[in-house]
Amino acid sequence: MSAIQSPPENPGQLERWVDAFEERDAVGGERESLRELRRRAMRAFQDEGFPTTSLELWRYTNVQSIARTDYGLTAAPSSLSQEALDAISPPTIAADAHRLVFVDGHFAPELSSHSRTAWFSPLSAAIAAGEELDLGRCVDPEGHPFAALNTAFFVDGAWIHLAADEKVAAPIHLIHVTTAGAKPRAVHARHLIQLAAGARATLVETYLGQGSGETLSTAVIEVQLEREAELQHVKLQLEEENAAHIAQGAARLAQGARFDSHLFSLGARLARNAFDVVLLGEQASCRLAGLYVCDGSRHADCQTYVDHAVPHGTSEQHYRGVLDGQSHGVFNGRVLVREDAQKTDAQQQNANLLLSRDASVDTKPQLEIYADDVKCSHGATIGQLDPQAIFYLRSRGIGEHAARGMLTRAFADEILDEIELEPLRRFASERLHSKLSDAAASQGV
Amino acid sequence: MTLLKIENLQVSVEDKPILQGLDLTVNPGEVHALMGPNGSGKSTLAHTLSGRDGYEVTGGRVLFEGRDLLELSPEERAREGVFLAFQYPVEIPGVNNSYFLRASLNALRKHRGEEELDAMEFLTLVKEKARSLGMEESFLSRSVNEGFSGGEKKRNEILQMAVLDPKLAILDETDSGLDIDALRTVAEGVNQLKNEAHSVLVVTHYQRLLDYLVPDFVHVISEGRIVRSGDKELALELEEKGYGWLEEAKAGA
Ligand SMILES: Nc1ncnc2c1ncn2[C@@H]1O[C@H](COP(=O)(O)OP(=O)(O)OP(=O)(O)O)[C@@H](O)[C@H]1O
Ligand SMILES: [Mg+2]
Numbered sequence: 001m002s003a004i005q006s007p008p009e010n011p012g013q014l015e016r017w018v019d020a021f022e023e024r025d026a027v028g029g030e031r032e033s034l035r036e037l038r039r040r041a042m043r044a045f046q047d048e049g050f051p052t053t054s055l056e057l058w059r060y061t062n063v064q065s066i067a068r069t070d071y072g073l074t075a076a077p078s079s080l081s082q083e084a085l086d087a088i089s090p091p092t093i094a095a096d097a098h099r100l101v102f103v104d105g106h107f108a109p110e111l112s113s114h115s116r117t118a119w120f121s122p123l124s125a126a127i128a129a130g131e132e133l134d135l136g137r138c139v140d141p142e143g144h145p146f147a148a149l150n151t152a153f154f155v156d157g158a159w160i161h162l163a164a165d166e167k168v169a170a171p172i173h174l175i176h177v178t179t180a181g182a183k184p185r186a187v188h189a190r191h192l193i194q195l196a197a198g199a200r201a202t203l204v205e206t207y208l209g210q211g212s213g214e215t216l217s218t219a220v221i222e223v224q225l226e227r228e229a230e231l232q233h234v235k236l237q238l239e240e241e242n243a244a245h246i247a248q249g250a251a252r253l254a255q256g257a258r259f260d261s262h263l264f265s266l267g268a269r270l271a272r273n274a275f276d277v278v279l280l281g282e283q284a285s286c287r288l289a290g291l292y293v294c295d296g297s298r299h300a301d302c303q304t305y306v307d308h309a310v311p312h313g314t315s316e317q318h319y320r321g322v323l324d325g326q327s328h329g330v331f332n333g334r335v336l337v338r339e340d341a342q343k344t345d346a347q348q349q350n351a352n353l354l355l356s357r358d359a360s361v362d363t364k365p366q367l368e369i370y371a372d373d374v375k376c377s378h379g380a381t382i383g384q385l386d387p388q389a390i391f392y393l394r395s396r397g398i399g400e401h402a403a404r405g406m407l408t409r410a411f412a413d414e415i416l417d418e419i420e421l422e423p424l425r426r427f428a429s430e431r432l433h434s435k436l437s438d439a440a441a442s443q444g445v
Numbered sequence: 446m447t448l449l450k451i452e453n454l455q456v457s458v459e460d461k462p463i464l465q466g467l468d469l470t471v472n473p474g475e476v477h478a479l480m481g482p483n484g485s486g487k488s489t490l491a492h493t494l495s496g497r498d499g500y501e502v503t504g505g506r507v508l509f510e511g512r513d514l515l516e517l518s519p520e521e522r523a524r525e526g527v528f529l530a531f532q533y534p535v536e537i538p539g540v541n542n543s544y545f546l547r548a549s550l551n552a553l554r555k556h557r558g559e560e561e562l563d564a565m566e567f568l569t570l571v572k573e574k575a576r577s578l579g580m581e582e583s584f585l586s587r588s589v590n591e592g593f594s595g596g597e598k599k600r601n602e603i604l605q606m607a608v609l610d611p612k613l614a615i616l617d618e619t620d621s622g623l624d625i626d627a628l629r630t631v632a633e634g635v636n637q638l639k640n641e642a643h644s645v646l647v648v649t650h651y652q653r654l655l656d657y658l659v660p661d662f663v664h665v666i667s668e669g670r671i672v673r674s675g676d677k678e679l680a681l682e683l684e685e686k687g688y689g690w691l692e693e694a695k696a697g698a
Contacts, residue, residue, distance in 0.1 A: 397523035410539025
């Protein structure tokens with residue numbers, strides 16, 4: 001994808017990543033196929049370096065602060081007590097949820113409701129047991145520098161594999177806590193989700209931070225849905241101020257498969273959430289939705305890529321951004337409809353609400369269509385709160401601050417209301433509303 | 446005490462003088478009708494009273510219960526008991542009608558030092574009001590005015606008025622676009638307020654509404670001034686003669 005090679009900006013830090021990798025690689029103990037994948041990823045990263053804004057896909061997201069940071073690459077993971085975990089209040093998404101907790105990228109069985117079931121195994125255990133894992137199929141390390149780092153360095157994550165027609169009724173909740181310490185920490189979360197034909201599950205990923213030091217989390221999730229399989233996916237990205245979160249997700253959908261994903265990007269100073277979906281079988285469908293809320297100088301980037309490779313596919317995208325302070329939002333949504341993909345129905349929508357003069361957004365919805373019998377549409381808007389609506393509410397006795405909050409929440413609720421898990425929706429709504437009232441309060445009204 | 450006293454009010458919009466010395470006094474329990482040609486300044490008066498941006502008061506004053514109304518923010522005016530039923534109500538997608546109206550009523554109650562109503566108490570109240578105005582309950586669960594027909598929007602304004610129970614209701618052409626049943630509904634809403642010794646200023650072009658709600662006073666506004674006042678007979682006269690006489694009076698003067 002990225003043929004352009006810019007010289008690595010900071011060879012010093014790059015070298016440190018390479019050294020750290022070589023140290024790890026020398027330890028061995030993994031299947032040769034995985035070691036080869038990791039080496040290939042590291043080579044790709046070495047060649048490409050940290051992305052610069054001269055690359056089209058990274059044009060609006062500057063990661064030089066990450067490139068320059070001296071992360072403790074060999075630091076041991078922290079351990080987290082149940083009390084410490086409770087203190088950062090991970091959401092309850094359903095009373096009966098399967099809760100799988102990861103601390104600094106390592107599975108923490110003592111904090112989890114399962115350590116192993118037929119359909120779940122920590123990746124580390126699967127690797128140690130010599131399982132042949134289909135990693136790297138959905139996300140290519142080449143052209144995805146942070147996914148490359150993730151591939152080279154991840155130690156653990158969730159491997160969720162449902163047999164044909166297996167239905168996991170209760171939602172599966174992956175909770176990631178990145179702990180900050182004296183030295184900046186880099187953590188890599190890796191998930192492999194495989195649903196065989198007709199299988200069904202709901203998966204929620206939550207990313208939280210503990211402490212105020214600098215952290216980098218890279219997250220890669222690979223989703224493989226076989227015929228008629230269905231996955232409901234929600235991601236809550238809620239880290240602290242000093243965190244950077246760079247994620248790449250990808251799903252491959254066979255015939256009739258259904259993938260629904262909702263992203264709530266509410267935390268971390270610098271967040272990038274990318275998701276690629278390939279529709280490989282007819283009648284496959286996906287919905288990608290998301291909400292990014294930024295205040296202060298937060299930067300949130302959402303990237304999507306939907307590849308319609310075969311006929312009769314449906315894809316919908318609906319992303320909304322609320323931007324306050326001096327924050328910056330980015331939406332870059334791409335849809336590719338290949339020549340064979342007749343009767344494709346692809347919709348894409350991005351709406352942004354700017355709450356302050358200094359906030360900004362770059363939005364770029366793109367449709368690339370090579371088939372002639374398709375139904376496709378896209379649109380992007382950037383607006384402010386409607387002064388007429390504010391006045392209408394005020395004329396009924398509602399204060400200006402409350403009126404702005406009410407209208408802002410109404411804008412965000414369009415995405416929130418799609419969440420089916422009631423406790424999860426309530427949690428996200430509370431998080432969001434408190435963040436939005438902070439934003440409205442900063443208007444100085 | 447006088448409820449509303451407007452003295453020599455002068456208002457400009459975008460540097461263009463619109464109201465040019467308007468006087469009007471409204472006492473508790475009175476219904477006043479304000480009539481006049483298009484562009485004469487009726488909505489400008491209504492908006493100025495409600496505190497909308499862009500209406501620059503260049504002279505005169507407005508007292509509400511003896512206090513300077515023009516000093517108050519729009520929300521403070523509403524909390525003091527001023528209500529404007531808009532000529533063109535705004536659609537607010539995503540904000541639930543009933544939620545909005547509860548927030549509004551509670552803002553007023555809080556201001557008056559009364560207990561706020563919880564969702565259940567409010568629902569009981571609003572459902573009863575909606576029923577008495579012949580409105581379907583389904584309007585309560587929809588977004589504020591979104592996709593409402595012209596007449597439904599006006600009814601929704603009247604529902605808000607009935608719930609908020611203002612001391613002064615200003616109805617800006619609430620009757621236009623209404624069917625006969627809705628017209629009666631509006632009149633009932635207004636008569637209820639009147640019964641409680643609350644006051645109403647009705648802006649209208651037609652006698653029709655005045656058949657149902659009998660005004661105590663009728664005023665004719667022209668070029669930003671009240672040029673004639675009378676009782677309900679004046680409205681009938683206007684219906685018959687139109688506003689041509691205004692020009693003649695001006696030519697004769
Ligand atoms: N924002 C504005 N910019 C310029 N002129 C304005 C503006 N708002 C109102 N006006 C002018 O002020 C005058 C009075 O308008 P207003 O809306 O008060 O009239 P009205 O009596 O309510 O008329 P109608 O019977 O048509 O509703 C009109 O000439 C109108 O064009
Ligand atoms: Mg008017």
